[in-house]
Amino acid sequence: MTLNVDTSVNALREAMVAELRKLGAITSDRVADAMGAVPRHAFVPGEPLKEVYHPTRAIVTKRDASGSALSSLSEAHIQAAMLEQAQVEPGMRVLEVGSGGYNAALIGELVGASGHVTSVDIDPDIVLRAEQYLAAAGYKQIDVVQADAEHGAPANAPYDRIIVTAGAWDIPPAWSDQLTVGGRVVVPLRMRGLTRSVAFEDDGERLVSHGYRLCGFVPMQGTSAHTEQLIELDEGRVGLRVDGSRATDGNALRAALFGSRVERWSGVEVGGVEPVDDMDLWLATVADDFGLLTATAEAIDSGLVARSARMGAKAIFTDESFAYRAAARPVDTDGTRFEFGVIAHGPEADALAEEYIEQVRAWDRNHRGGPGARIEVFPATTSDDALPSGRVIDKQHTRVVISWPR
Ligand SMILES: C[S@@+](CC[C@H](N)C(=O)[O-])C[C@H]1O[C@@H](n2cnc3c(N)ncnc32)[C@H](O)[C@@H]1O
Known part of the structure; x- marks a missing residue:
């Protein structure tokens, strides 16, 4: 035995x-x-x-x-x-x-x-x-x-x-x-x-x-321990999780969620198993205001937000508008290739959707399959002019800089 x-x-x-x-x-x-x-x-x-x-x-x-x-x-x-x-x-x-x-x-x-x-x-x-x-x-x-x-x-x-x-x-x-x-x-x-x-x-x-x-x-x-800011968009059902972005009270974003939406597709395709997490890191590097749109199953089932929000859809936003990645759509009959798209709400929905799509294309053109980002960590006392160029993320003890060498 x-x-x-x-x-x-x-x-x-x-x-x-x-x-x-x-x-x-x-x-x-x-x-x-x-x-x-x-x-x-x-x-x-x-x-x-x-x-x-x-x-x-x-x-x-x-x-x-x-x-x-x-x-x-x-x-x-x-x-x-x-x-x-x-x-x-x-x-x-x-x-x-x-x-x-x-x-x-x-x-x-x-x-x-x-x-x-x-x-x-x-x-x-x-x-x-x-x-x-x-x-x-x-x-x-x-x-x-x-x-x-x-x-x-x-x-x-x-x-x-x-x-x-x-x-x-x-x-x-x-x-x-x-x-x-x-x-x-x-x-x-x-x-x-x-x-x-x-x-x-x-x-x-x-x-x-x-x-x-x-x-x-x-x-x-x-x-x-650190808590990210949660901007409630629909009483616990939909939220925008942000960290290291400009603070916004979310009132106009709440109104935007319940208004009309636009959908745009990028023409950038991916195979079912190719990792695309670098596309997310690229977006988090280039966008001034970046967050994760999250939603309950109920909010998704009601059609208020797309199912990409289940795990946190990568989003960019302004005070009044936001754009988030849609669930990739199949582009062939056997379901092995998918296209990235974006859904946007608010008065600047068209411009934000366009900006998002442009960054997906920039990642595809310049960084897809490449060496990826360089991440450097400096003491919090380091002055701006002593930092390399890139996205600076200020923490309590450190300044993290993300750049994309080519
Ligand atoms: C994922 S578990 C570790 C798994 C483990 N290494 C293994 O062999 O599978 C994470 C652990 O981090 C501990 N932790 C969280 N914050 C901590 C802190 N500030 N200092 C030390 N440990 C911490 C938690 O108590 C938890 O046990």
């Missing part, structure tokens, strides 16, 4: 690793070996094994009173991709922000006996479970620390790598201070409402990106 369970767990783990390679999340044998070695199910006992070893499912391990996730075993897909981004080598000292045990064990495999892993979590329950599960799985050399990661984990610093596993709005100075020069921070960074796992290297003056990828994470709690 035990043999059968072990055999099926091993088969599920091997299948997960094979699928992660196919999806491009695992690109090295070292990360494949680590994911093949750590018993993922030991960190979420009692959960169905098929869910645990599903490559793109997270398992929530703690929720707040309203049901929102506070902690989870992250998707194996993003964990693998972030480990590849981090380029962890044997003998390194690594800080993980946000615990659970599994990812720390993976890092433990990568650094080996000569390295060291510290994992910090703000939540005492999560620290306790991580410690218990790590010990039970035989990973006794990992330090799990209870603290707000705003201050890093100074006792074991400096670190060659910092891997952040909660959605961060800013990069606290402690992380840069506790990182070796030339070290890497991999962090799911929120920029104008979009989250990308960015691999940053520290050159002593600034952090500069070496690649990024789309991801979603539970939000950072504690000192560095």
Whole structure:
């Protein structure tokens, strides 16, 4: 009986690793070996094994009173991709922000006996479970620390790598201070409402990106928790989520939502599986006022807003008008190619729709399939004239600059 369970767990783990390679999340044998070695199910006992070893499912391990996730075993897909981004080598000292045990064990495999892993979590329950599960799985050399990661984990610093596993709005100075020069921070960074796992290297003056990828994470709690502004457009049914844009009271936008709308199509097509998240980051870079239009299923079903709003439709806006991306429409009979379009409301609907479409075309012409954006992080005290040109996003501790080298 035990043999059968072990055999099926091993088969599920091997299948997960094979699928992660196919999806491009695992690109090295070292990360494949680590994911093949750590018993993922030991960190979420009692959960169905098929869910645990599903490559793109997270398992929530703690929720707040309203049901929102506070902690989870992250998707194996993003964990693998972030480990590849981090380029962890044997003998390194690594800080993980946000615990659970599994990812720390993976890092433990990568650094080996000569390295060291510290994992910090703000939540005492999560620290306790991580410690218990790590010990039970035989990973006794990992330090799990209870603290707000705003201050890093100074006792074991400096670190060659910092891997952040909660959605961060800013990069606290402690992380840069506790990182070796030339070290890497991999962090799911929120920029104008979009989250990308960015691999940053520290050159002593600034952090500069070496690649990024789309991801979603539970939000950072504690000192560095951050709430975006929500402009209510229809009493909890439709809203515009904005961050780092000009404030607007939303009265005219509410009126615009219930007025007529225009629809425009770009002629820019995409295949069903091609990632287009860079188009969103491009728009967030070039638009002065950018946000995410969100809506309940009821508002979508009533026809008030398009179904693209279900996951947050990328939008641009003025005080009186807004334009958001429509759900892409099929352009062939077998449904493999889709065209991007836009829906706009308000007195400037035509002009905003045109502006949006122009930016979709500019992305298609100049950046599609290219190296993507460069993201640089400077201390908040850096003056404007010392920053490179690009979209500047001011945070509490830092100034983030996004530019698009060609
Ligand atoms: C997605 S979970 C971590 C997953 C984990 N790395 C794993 O192995 O699957 C995110 C964690 O970040 C923690 N967290 C949130 N804000 C924090 C903060 N300010 N300092 C430290 N930990 C924080 C949460 O308590 C939560 O446990």
